[in-house]
Amino acid sequence: xxxxxxxxxxxxxxxxxxxxxxxxxxxxxxxxxxxxxxxxxxxxxxxxxxxxxxxxxxxxxxxxxxxxxxxxxxxxxxxxxxxxxxxxxxxxxxxxxxxxxxxxxxxxxxxxxxxxxxxxxxxxxxxxxxxxxxxxxxxxxxxxxxxxxxxxxxxxxxxxxxxxxxxxxxxxxxxxxxxxxxxxxxxxxxxxxxxxxxxxxxxxxxxxxxxxxxxxxxxxxxxxxxxxxxxxxxxxxxxxxxxxxxxxxxxxxxxxxxxxxxxxxxxxxxxxxxxxxxxxxxxxxxxxxxxxxxxxxxxxxxxxxxxxxxxxxxxxxxxxxxxxxxxxxxxxxxxxxxxxxxxxxxxxxxxxxxxxxxxxxxxxxxxxxxxxxxxxxxxxxxxxxxxxxxxxxxxxxxxxxxxxxxxxxxxxxxxxxxxxxxxxxxxxxxxx
Numbered sequence: 001x002x003x004x005x006x007x008x009x010x011x012x013x014x015x016x017x018x019x020x021x022x023x024x025x026x027x028x029x030x031x032x033x034x035x036x037x038x039x040x041x042x043x044x045x046x047x048x049x050x051x052x053x054x055x056x057x058x059x060x061x062x063x064x065x066x067x068x069x070x071x072x073x074x075x076x077x078x079x080x081x082x083x084x085x086x087x088x089x090x091x092x093x094x095x096x097x098x099x100x101x102x103x104x105x106x107x108x109x110x111x112x113x114x115x116x117x118x119x120x121x122x123x124x125x126x127x128x129x130x131x132x133x134x135x136x137x138x139x140x141x142x143x144x145x146x147x148x149x150x151x152x153x154x155x156x157x158x159x160x161x162x163x164x165x166x167x168x169x170x171x172x173x174x175x176x177x178x179x180x181x182x183x184x185x186x187x188x189x190x191x192x193x194x195x196x197x198x199x200x201x202x203x204x205x206x207x208x209x210x211x212x213x214x215x216x217x218x219x220x221x222x223x224x225x226x227x228x229x230x231x232x233x234x235x236x237x238x239x240x241x242x243x244x245x246x247x248x249x250x251x252x253x254x255x256x257x258x259x260x261x262x263x264x265x266x267x268x269x270x271x272x273x274x275x276x277x278x279x280x281x282x283x284x285x286x287x288x289x290x291x292x293x294x295x296x297x298x299x300x301x302x303x304x305x306x307x308x309x310x311x312x313x314x315x316x317x318x319x320x321x322x323x324x325x326x327x328x329x330x331x332x333x334x335x336x337x338x339x340x341x342x343x344x345x346x347x348x349x350x351x352x353x354x355x356x357x358x359x360x361x362x363x364x365x366x367x368x369x370x371x372x373x374x375x376x377x378x379x380x381x382x383x384x385x386x387x388x389x390x391x392x393x394x395x396x397x398x399x400x401x402x403x404x405x406x407x408x409x410x411x412x413x414x415x416x417x418x419x420x421x422x423x424x425x426x427x428x429x430x431x432x
Contacts, residue, residue, distance in 0.1 A: 008215050010210065010215060011220070012215075012216075012220045014152070014153055015207050015214060015224040016223075016224040017153045017156040018156075018287050018291065019228030020204075020232060021155060021159070022207065023202065023203040023284075024160070024232060024280060028239055029108060029255075029256075029281070031199070031200050032240050032243040032244070032250065032256045033243075033253045033256040034193075034196060035193045038185075038189045038192055038193040040251075042182070042184070043180065044180045044182070044240060045182070045190060045193075046196075047240055049394070050194045050201050051201065051237075053194075053198070053390040053394065054198075054201045054204070054233075055233070056383050056387035057354050057358055057391075058226050058229045059226075059377045060357055060358040060360075060361045060383065060384050061073075061074075061208055061222070061225050062222030062225055062226060063222070063361055063375050064357060065218070065222055066218045066373045067080075067218070067368065067373060069212070069218060070212060071213070071294050071295070071297055072299065072302070073094075073206070073209035073295065073298075074091075074354075074356065074357045075088075075094065075295060075298060075299055077364065078091075080360070080367070081360035082360065082363065085414065085418075086356065087304065088299070088417045089356075089413050089414065089417075090353050090356045091298075091299045092410070092413040093350070093352045093406075093409070094206075094292075095292065095295060095326070096349045097349035097353065098288050098291075098346075099326060099330050100330075100346035100349070101199075101203070102134070102292075102330030102334065103330055103333035104346060105281045106130045106133055106285060106334035107334060108277070108281050109129070109130070109133055109281035110129050112255065112278050115255065116274060117129075127335055133285060134289075137282070137327075138289055138323060138324070140286070141289045141293075141318065141323055142313070142316060142320055143318070152286055152290060155280075155282060158276075159276060159279045159280035162272050162279075163235060163239065164235070165272065166242060166261055166269075167238035167239060167242050169261075169264060170245070170261075171238075171242060172264075173246050173263070173264035175245055176245075178245050178246070178247075180240075180241065180244060188397070190397075191394055191396050194394045195351070198347045198350060199350070201232065201236070202346075203287075203288075204232070205225070205354070205357070207228070219374055222374070243256050246264050247260035247263060255277075257273050258270050258277065289326060293319050293322035293323040293326045294319065294322070296309045296322040296325060297310050304420075305420075309322045309325065310322075345402055345406065348395065349409070358384040358387040361381075362380075362384055
């Protein structure tokens with residue numbers, strides 16, 4: 001008897017919207033203040049470094065993605081290039097990053113909702129709104145990938161509209177005395193800021209994961225990723241520029257976009273940005289809960305995780321066990337963690353996965369020279385190695401505690417991989 005399979009129903013527009021939606025979330029709503037605290041009026045340098053690294057990484061994802069049609073994204077690339085252990089560790093880091101991202105984004109959602117409903121700021125009210133948010137989005141994504149993609153499309157448009165209005169209106173209210181300066185900041189502060197901004201820019205890569213549900217994945221994955229990163233970079237630069245030029249005391253603001261819009265648009269503008277922030281965080285969690293479980297599904301399909309995680313609902317054709325796992329872990333982390341710490345650890349985990357994908361590109365060229373590619377980035381290994389070097393420097397901005405936590409997860413992952421592999425021996429061949 002054949003098992004139910006996933007359905008190819010995600011086209012290029014929906015895939016691009018998923019990448020944008022998964023990227024533009026809580027990070028850009030609160031990080032302009034934290035970047036300003038680290039870099040002052042030189043804050044734009046943090047965005048330049050992060051955007052450069054992400055742009056180079058996107059090219060690597062586009063080439064690697066043109067080789068595969070299965071679900072798994074970066075997990076598949078690392079597994080094919082470096083072996084089962086490396087693939088498992090990369091997959092583990094992405095699952096950790098996205099689980100913590102659900103938690104961080106949910107905390108930001110509660111913070112912005114508290115502007116409209118004060119009990120959401122803490123205690124039972126905070127727990128209630130976080131539970132309702134994650135529960136509702138889990139139900140939508142369990143219902144079917146089409147509904148999850150449609151929800152992502154609608155929320156992407158809803159979240160971008162107020163942010164674009166913020167930038168457009170703010171350009172007419174800039175104070176020249178508060179504009180950016182291009183004096184190069186100290187290296188330690190810059191690497192810390194860039195690490196935080198990796199969290200804000202990150203998430204685009206998740207669009208490479210649901211390969212078995214994407215229409216023409218070898219072509220559409222690369223196009224969607226590059227389009228999404230271009231859109232997000234332009235938007236982020238505009239937001240930081242306006243926030244810095246319109247809000248005195250930006251570095252100390254808990255809700256910088258709401259506070260800045262109140263300055264030049266009045267109470268109605270502040271309300272609009274607050275609603276936009278609520279929609280933005282909702283949209284990000286929606287796409288995480290659509291894309292994140294597909295990675296667990298892909299790891300189970302290749303034997304790296306128990307086969308129960310690869311079960312597909314016979315009616316809705318969704319990986320329901322994987323969806324429930326990601327939402328449950330995200331809910332627990334959201335209730336017991338705060339935004340800043342969760343974002344930093346998520347950024348470290350994501351950066352490790354980015355480095356692995358970039359490093360895999362020249363290895364995949366060597367191991368599979370005859371497999372057709374729709375894209376081959378120029379310059380030999382120069383672009384992948386440049387991306388790895390930038391991310392290695394960015395990681396120097398992590399604290400000893402954050403680094404130790406990530407190392408602990410990797411060590412635990414290695415123990416699980418070898419223990420589970422010794423028991424089951426059900427891994428499948430790695431490669432396109």
